[in-house]
Amino acid sequence: MLKNVAVVLLDNVQPFELGVVCEVFGIDRSDEGLPVYDFAVVSAAGPVLTTHAGFTLTTPFGLDRLEEADLIAVPAGGDFSSRTFPPELLDALRRAVDRGALVLSVCSGVFVLGAAGLLDGRRCTMHWRHAAELAVQYPKAIVEPDVLYVQDGRIITSAGTAAGIDACLHLVREEHGPQVANAIARRMVVPPHRDGGQAQYIERPLTPTNCDRVGEVLAWMARHLEEEMTVEELATRAHMSPRTFARRFQQETGTTPYRWLLRQRVLYAQELLEGSDQTVDAIAGRAGFGTAAGLRHHFLRTLGTTPNAYRRTFRVTEPAA
Template sequence: MRTLSDMHTVALATAGHLLHFELGVAYEIFGNPPQEAVDGWYDVRLCGPGPVRVGPFAVEPDHGLDRLAEAGTVILPACADIDEPPPPELVEAVRAAHAAGARIASLCTGAFTLGAAGLLDGRRATTHWAHTAELSARHPRAVVDPDVLYTDNGSVLTAAGKAAAVDLCLHLVHLDHGAAVANAVARRLVMPPHRPGGQAQFVSTPVRVTGDHALASVLAWAMERLDQPLTVTHLARQANTSPRNLARQFRAVTGQTPLRWLLTQRVRRAQELLETTDESVEAVATATGMGTATTLRRQFKRIVGVPPDNYRRSFRASPR
């Protein structure tokens, strides 16, 4: 049986005609350890049958597809043309990797390779909203959800479009290394902490918030004050705009209302404190602006799915 340490080997499957963004994002996130990753990082391998087209580029893999079965995590980047069947040798290698116990994650249209391998049968899955109907038609036994950013079935994960590929990669880092390290990677990418998978795909602008974006300083300001009773009025005043205009900007950039975004960040901070400190749930509630342990427990369970105490026990019981 595989252990979590085996999952530090990440194989990027480079076969067929791929899109460069998703491959580049996966390589950037898994190939560059942040300073906070004190317990080791990933060994990233490019695995394919030979040179492949990746957008306008050519990529030379350093391992064959047979090495997918030796990886703990296999990443399937987006394919450029869903009408072009995935290479049979890739499909067989993905099946073999899954049978060997690997965690398989598809980014965007990489889900069609998972479907061809039969790994979406009976599982929730997603892909870019423009292709969810086709994915469902080709693989009717899959439970295709067009309204989420990513799905996590344990050993099989899928992501929607480009920004969601970043979210899923950060989700994997969080699973393996904890919230603090995942947040550090997000900061390096100049992004807010990753969005939960159940959030809707329809965000009118990418989630990336660069230093000159109107919301960049407000997000950073709020993240430093999560222990305080912030309101939309406080945020709007900091942004020098009206609450209504602020709400429009938040919806466009994060896909959430300001208050929903604040609540999500408070819960993410609570996860980090539960993972890295021995503070009581009451103290964590205070440090994250939740007020009381009762409020924290209610919101934490609603967003994360388990109570804070169970989360702490489960995470600390997992090998690093």
């Protein structure tokens, strides 16, 4: 049973992501008959730390406090994707998993887990903006960039900002049942349950690459989403063999050409549904799905909703008279 919770502080921590964990696990709600956790905020970098917002934090707890925690949470921080972390923290996280503790990351906190080797062979996620970078840095990780949170064994990873709330409430639900999770959600005035597999609604970014030839092909694919294309044709355009192209594409984007193309088509369809009056049939053609049925099929598989339902929720222009 989950009783002891510790949150790791590193310099440049994001206050919101830290606050998410504190809100779910650090507040005494015993007046409502809810669990009370032995909760501590633990410093991994000295007695005084500066947050990403510029103010400072202090805590009396050091890394030794992690040795007794049932759950260790690692919130996001600035530059986590490009910095190193204290070896003693990474050792403590590995020991925690070895003894059966849970380890949770919020957004870019996942890079700390990756540095500790805890993502190898495991499914994980994070904010869509940095998912490809995570896949490149930790190629043994199985990165799922389109979901809110993932639990693989004792490791839980979540996407940006509010998805951390979802992941924390998921843990409460797993450990204490839906009634407890729902009661905490009511206190926080948030939805009691968003399934981890629910898609992140995102814009249509073009993945940066280190390979000019792959980057040029990505740009061409993004401009010709309505056209049919094969790996062989794309490899020819990149002046590579199909096998080499597929390997380099995976290295640069963290996914396959087919999955990247499918995701870009869905994202483009999202843009058109949000900002145009075109019919679903016309959008399906422009986005490369051919028919409204094809678009509906992939929308349901990728986003868990239909094109019409998405348009009703996210439309930013009024329909034409």
